[in-house]
Amino acid sequence: xxxxxxxLVLGEVHGQQxxxxxxxxxxxxxxxxxYGALAIEIPCDQRTGLLDWAxxxxxxxxxxxxxxxxxxxxxxxxxxxxxxxxQVRSAPQPWDILCFDKATDEPYxxxxxxxxxMARNLLAQRREHVPDRKILAVCGNMHSRIVPPTKHFLDLWxxxxxxxxxSEPSLRVATVNLIFRSGTFINGxxxxxxxxxxxxxxxxxxxxxxEMGHTAEWHxxxxxxxxxxx
Numbered sequence: 001x002x003x004x005x006x007x008l009v010l011g012e013v014h015g016q017q018x019x020x021x022x023x024x025x026x027x028x029x030x031x032x033x034x035y036g037a038l039a040i041e042i043p044c045d046q047r048t049g050l051l052d053w054a055x056x057x058x059x060x061x062x063x064x065x066x067x068x069x070x071x072x073x074x075x076x077x078x079x080x081x082x083x084x085x086x087q088v089r090s091a092p093q094p095w096d097i098l099c100f101d102k103a104t105d106e107p108y109x110x111x112x113x114x115x116x117x118m119a120r121n122l123l124a125q126r127r128e129h130v131p132d133r134k135i136l137a138v139c140g141n142m143h144s145r146i147v148p149p150t151k152h153f154l155d156l157w158x159x160x161x162x163x164x165x166x167s168e169p170s171l172r173v174a175t176v177n178l179i180f181r182s183g184t185f186i187n188g189x190x191x192x193x194x195x196x197x198x199x200x201x202x203x204x205x206x207x208x209x210x211e212m213g214h215t216a217e218w219h220x221x222x223x224x225x226x227x228x229x230x
Contacts, residue, residue: 001215002026002134003033005174007122009137009161011144011214012178013193015075015185016223019138019178020084026136031093036133037126038088039098041076041140044121047099053082054089054097063104066230075187078226098125098135111156115143119163145213146175152211159213176206177214180223190225 002008008030012019023038042050042064049062060066065077088095100122102114109117118139126135142153143160158166165173181195196219205219 001174001176002030002035004172005134006171007039007135007137007164007173008035009139009144009146009164009173009175010178011141011161011175012138013075013180013185013187013223014140015073015078015187015191015226016180016183016193017078017080017226018180018220018223020078020080022178022220023084023136023138024087027088027091027095030134030136031091031095034134035095035136036093037096037098037130037135038085039100039122039125039135039137040081040085041101041118041138041143042099043101043104044099044125045103045105047097047125050085050099051089051097054086061229065228067228072188073186073228075185075226077228079229080226082229096129096133098122098129098137100125100137111142112158115156115158115160116163118143118160119167122164123168141177141212141214144175144177146173146215147213149213150211175214175216177209177212177217179217179219181219181221183223184225185223186225193223 046062052058053061100118102117142156145159146161161175180193184190207217209217
């Protein structure tokens, strides 16, 4: 799937650590397939600050990672994501970092309006920074659907991933929904993952996605909640 795609999108439930371990585990093989950028759901105007932090030019990461402890936490701006960014940038064949969420000072949009903005941001950064490299993107799994849903969350369509393929029809976009069968995540509060009915037969298992609109599902046995700087 990764070999055939120009942009591979991992859809996650925000607030668990394992997504960033998966990214780092895949990186050597994806590099060999022509991938050269990690795109993350961080405001586009915080990209420079994130790169400055990753390279030690500043001591403090951008505001997305510094919410006071009492504020709502959606699981995106985690210590684990920061660690992943730093490792991606210091790898033997480092990848670029792209940040595609709407800018911090942009007004609130509808869900679908935000998804369209995120797609435009990613495509613009691709053209500017990595026009000849494939991209691994990570976002929430409602944004990562590539085909119209049949019964779940119809009001959240069209999605970020669909807008990518619609805006640039020549780009091949594949999406994978990461599913964790146990453990917890932090999105506002710490919450448990509810396991699907059918058991895993191996430590990790790829299955077709018949309901949520992804190219495939990737099932894992367990997830751990993220941690925060503040």
